[in-house]
Amino acid sequence: MSGISTLHAATPGTDESTVGLPPGLLDRVRHYRLERLRRQLRTSQVAAIVLYDPVNIRYATDTSNMQIWTGRNPTRYVMVFADGPVVGFEFHNCEHVWHNVPVKAEIRSAVCWNYFNAGPEAASNARQWSREISDLLRQHAPSEHQVAVDRLDPEGLHALREQGIQVVDGQAIMELARTIKSDDELAVMQAAIDVCELGIQRMHDVLQPGMTEQELWAHLHFENIKLGGEWIETRLLASGNRTNPWMQECSPKVMRKGELIAFDTDLVGPFGYCADISRTWTVGHVRPTDDQRRLYAAAHEQLHTNMHLIQPGMTFNEFAERSWTMPAKFFKNRYSCLAHGIGMVDEYPSISYFQDHGYNGMFEAGMTLCIESYIGDEGGNEGVKLEQQVHLTENGCVPLSTFPFETDWL
Known part of the structure; x- marks a missing residue:
């Protein structure tokens, strides 16, 4: 429990003036997100949640510390009470990342019990960690004997149970809050x-013939980092016969004139928000072949048909049943979902094809979504990937991404 202090959360990366945001807007966003989380805790009848996922920590507190590394190494965490304090447990000598943002928090030193940090003392450290969590719960919610956690290794679960604390799923709470x-x-x-x-x-x-896929992909990273962005979740860029099937990450392949090149950005930009956009071009921006145009026209039709179909109050199952009918020759290579939520990263919901029997739910105004399409013949040579990021209003989907489609191919 050493290193306890009361600080304010920090602004990672870019400030408001860099991208022209009005003064005070970020503070309102931080307040809104923390209150969304606390409201969801109350709705779920859970007194507190322990957050390890760095994106959830960012949502609740707007603090960021080595997000990719801490996503693999559980070395910083936050405890948020529905009606009580925010307590941040920070990695070694990193209290400074909690400066200058009005999310008031009590800061403590993290107790690390992953094997990399704790080695053979992992179980002992987990027990120390669980005692501190249970003490906080008893201090700020004395009648409660359960806590939500978004991610927890078995050693920690066992240690909390030894303290008489029941663990409930925190992932659902966070996804619904976001x-x-x-x-x-x-x-x-x-x-x-x-x-x-x-x-x-x-x-x-x-883009020109003779470039490698990796060389082209590096230009997206360059622009993102230069302008205050943070990281990219995937490496989904492929050309030529690597576009079919989809989900092949960029490679040293040299791109040839006239073949298709497709990508999916999955980019976490300034302030930790995701831009998830897919487009398909020809290498050299030459006129596509008739077969390439056929694939592109089908993907364009699927995406725009489905985008115009979604309305608030529609269930996911209703949307899936009424969505664009995919010809059988494309079905095996279909994308993993018709649409998904988007925020700081991909978020709830993920809407499956009707034939895939996904979970149900309801679209609500205020959601932000990505509408997906991948079209490639089973056993075919090339494929087309398109994706559009939208805001669902009372009147339907409004595009947020405005980069043009290749409408002259249609």
Whole structure:
């Protein structure tokens, strides 16, 4: 329990003036997100949640510390009470990442019990960790004997149970809290999309035969980092026969004139928000073949048909049943979902094809979504990937990503 202090959370990376956000907007976003989480805790009748996922920590507190590394190494965590304090447990000598943002928090030193940090003392450290968590729970919610956790290794689960604490699923609480975006949150998301589209434009401008896929992909990273973005979740860029089937990450393959090149950005931009956009071009921006145009027209039709179909109050199952009918020759290679939520990263919901029997739910105004399409013949040579990021309003989907489609191919 050493190193206890009361600080304010920090702004990672970019500030508001860098991308033209109005003063005070980020503070309103931080307040909105923390209150969304606390409201969801109350709805779930859970007194507190322990967060290890760095994206959940970012949502609740707007603090960031080596997100990819801490995503693999559980060395910082936050405990948020529905009606009580925020307690941040920070990695060694990193209390400074909690400065200058008005999310008041009590800061303590993290107790690390992953094997990398604790070695043979992992079980002992986990017991120390669980005693501190249970003491906080008894202090701020004395009648409660359960806590939500978003991610927890078996050693920690066992240690909390030894303290008489029941663990409930925190992932559902966080996903539902993150579902509805405020107008201010949309402005911050739009800043990330704008940066992403500058990166896409850079890729478009430099694309030429003889480049490798990796060389082209590097231009998206460059623009994102230069403009205050943070990281990219995947490496989904492929060309030629590597576009079919989809989900092949970029490689040293040299791209040839006239073949298709497709990508999926999955980009976490300024302020930690995701821009998830897919487009398909020809290498060298030459006129596509008739077969390439056939694939593109089907993907374009699927995406726009489904985008115009979604309305608030529609169930996921109803949307899946009424969605664009995919010809049998494309069905085996279909994308993993028809649409999914988007925020700081991919979020709830993920809507399956009707034939795949996904879970049900209901679309609500205020959701932000990505509408997906991948079209490639079973056993075919090439495929087309398209994806559009949208805001669901009372009147339907409004595109947030504005980078043009290849409408002259249709």
